[in-house]
Amino acid sequence: MVVNLILLLIVGLVLFLLILGVMAPLESLGWYAGWVGEKVDKSDTLAALSEVEATKQPLPDEVAHYIVYLSGIGSFTGSSIPMEEPPFLDALQANLPGSIVIDDVFPYSVTNVGLTGERLMGNVWKQVEAIRPVNPSSNWLYLVVVRNLFQVAVSADKRYGPVYNLGVAKEVWRTLLRHGYRPGSNKPVTLIGTSGGGQVAVGSATYLSTILEGAPLRVVSLGGVVSSDEGLLNVDHFYHLYGTLDSTQALGQKVFPGRWPGAVNSEWHKAEAAGKITMIELGPFTHTGPGSMFDQASVLPDGRRHFDVTLEKLTNVLVTFYDRPKETDHHSHDPATATELVAAEDTAKADNNSG
């Protein structure tokens, strides 16, 4: 009886995953074919814009650098993201007065419609979302993780990736325009992707680089699971910040054959050979929850919080390029030089701390 029940549960689970897997590419393909309209959820963007005005953030003309944050697979909408991320983004924004950090793109939808937006299952997702503040470790939240994980797979799949990544690039572009970015301004853009958002950031970079018409474009992955994507060759530079105890980000080099050592002609290895990839170790951080890169409670032996270490290293990467005094034109920045600067700063800080 019990065995039968367990078998039934396993079969049910496999069927559920199969259905989710088969349905996964249909949203983006349907959008591309024109079957699904452009029902853009503007509420997130409008809320973000009014927030910008309310907090007297820099006016668009004063913004020298646009940063678009793509959350991990635990997000329901562009703004409904795991609870440890908003404080981090606020702190990042405070560190970068000349930049604007935009966080209203939902990277797991080609139309930027969050899971709780106008969707067939919207009400179901709303109920799951309501669980998170009460019980952040509820198993129900795995539903959204699995759903978004399949979208990451869509982004990484060579068959659907171009469609999906175009959709997200279009929404990133839309949100950049709404936040004051003007075509031809040549202002630099950085995409920051956490977890699955790292793959989507790299994937959409292929189209964004074309849309931005030569403006500097960089991608920063925060514990991202990134495939060997063409986007790596289309960005100025790709940074991967990772925790040594984060086995999820390490999956990228295991599950994506293009990242295997033997795949010398893959996009990953070509980008690596071109000096476009920099790996930055954060410390003994996990992927999510206690001990993660956003955790404010966990501290290193030297007394620094995980949160602060991540913030510092990420800020260093971003500041190196754009918020420094204008000693040189940012177009002429050499990624290798910048990497050396970041490394030098990190070393200096480590020396200070150890001293």
Add this chain to the structure above:
Amino acid sequence: MILDYLYYLWQAIWNALIFNPRVYEVVSEYQQTFWVTLGVAILGGASLLIGQSVVLFVNQVTPARFILSMVLNGLQFAISLLVWAVLLTFLGGLIFDIEVPFRIAIRIMFLTAAPMVFGFMVLIPYLGLTIQKILQVWSLLITIQIVNFEFGTNLFQSLIVVGLGWLLTVLLGSTIGRPITALRDFIWRKFVGATLDADIQEVYQRIARQKVDQVTQQELEAHSGS
């Protein structure tokens, strides 16, 4: 009536999938199983098209044409199996001097489409292409078993017949098969608006530009109006 048909359809698919040789005996014996096995072939072809439908979406076919293309692909798949049946019957007769009635060969050959009923799973991102390979190998194994059933050959002889059949298909496809391919493409263009061999990259480039230009125009107009 329909329920009976669906029951027999399921029985044919399941028994072919588990390599039950009894299914070939039943199909050989009863002429009326033609419609059941034809159902397996059409269902397999239609399901496989869902799995490979990215080319239809990229070509922006309408939902109505999508359904039409499923039917077309089902029929095309059945015809390709019919050609297979002719070739294998011809080769088996030539090599082993065993005459298998053509109508029986066709009925049995349609059963090789049974694994393709799961062709829709090729849609699954990242795993889909591996699933496709598994289904193809599964179908090939059924073909080998069918050759073994029809001609009483051992595994090695069955492999030779199937291998020769494949070579013959390639040869015919690049010679006298060309007008047939052209006719197929014509039918696809006429009814669906695209062929399954369309250049996806070219279509991507064209439509990607359109979509981005559309967003830029919308947002800049909204901005200038505010």
